[in-house]
Amino acid sequence: MKTIKISEAVVRRLPIYLRFLNELSKKNISTVSSQDLGQKLDLNPAQIRKDLAYFGEFGKKGIGYDVDYLIEKIRHILKLDKVIPVALVGAGNLGRALCNYNAYLKDNMKIVAIFDAQASKIGESINNLKVKPMEDLAAVIRSLHVRIGIITVPAVEAQQVANQFVEAGVEAILNFAPVIIKVPGEVRVHHADFTTELQSLAYYLD
């Protein structure tokens, strides 16, 4: 039930707040000010207050934010309080690395299936998941109610994998292939190309 449209920039900052809040919570720190958040995350405190104000009045003047309450709220906003099964195509180095991240995803978002087009990889075990052939993709995605697909195949194969994800009913795609993929308007795509991260970092060199 979205009543207002929140800008993508804000949505992208929320997981960053969440990560830091989780670290505070682990250290049994119960309140945090927007100043502290801003200093840690290299963001303007006013920006942080504005971001969080989108979702309601979380903070208290002069005291700050209740860490655990804010975690719960952001998790709810990001829908991390629901189970979100994820599938991954491309059992190469990057695919393996991402599957190994599963351990960190204590949120209800988990990679539940891995696929690869190469016969030699089928049946291999990665982090307790067996690599499945592409022919099984649609059936597995439906039976496991997969909602998000991750693409870690070479650029030339990415569009075809995206098509298969869309046909199987996936609602959002995280694409690591260094190519722009086309999907119908109702499917959300994020690109997670590490080259763009490196390139934007170069700007800050003197």
Add this chain to the structure above:
Amino acid sequence: MKTIKISEAVVRRLPIYLRFLNELSKKNISTVSSQDLGQKLDLNPAQIRKDLAYFGEFGKKGIGYDVDYLIEKIRHILKLDKVIPVALVGAGNLGRALCNYNAYLKDNMKIVAIFDAQASKIGESINNLKVKPMEDLAAVIRSLHVRIGIITVPAVEAQQVANQFVEAGVEAILNFAPVIIKVPGEVRVHHADFTTELQSLAYYLD
């Protein structure tokens, strides 16, 4: 020579423009409108015009942007027209995957050295680079004039690696470990945690 401070959001969009412009250039498409860019990249055309206007008057009304000229300008703004040597610590799955990306980095940014703390990995060859021990880090970084460091080690080791990078004179760090690292103010850190990408994607599920 920065005369104006450009917001991080803009700096992060420039590589995305660049990737798409490179695709157009490969297809011998010589001009592009902000409408076309906006449609492809799911961004408001007015936003794109505003972003690019930071850097000068690139576009022509009614015609659009000259693709190759814009590529050259963005590359210059992002300092990709200079050689930027990069070093990586952590020769695991993710480290390997990133080294394999080197092929895509036709820009002058290249991973020139890989390090790992595990004795068993030293001397292994990844994409024509031999994995070096951590003891060599400072000397190698200085001799190869490395300016950017990439961290792909487990969370518990990330801060120590960051310290070594900073001591060796690295100016910017791309951190893939799911933990916030602390560095002196003059060093720029970007976090490239894939969990935050996944989490912001979840927001867009219905």
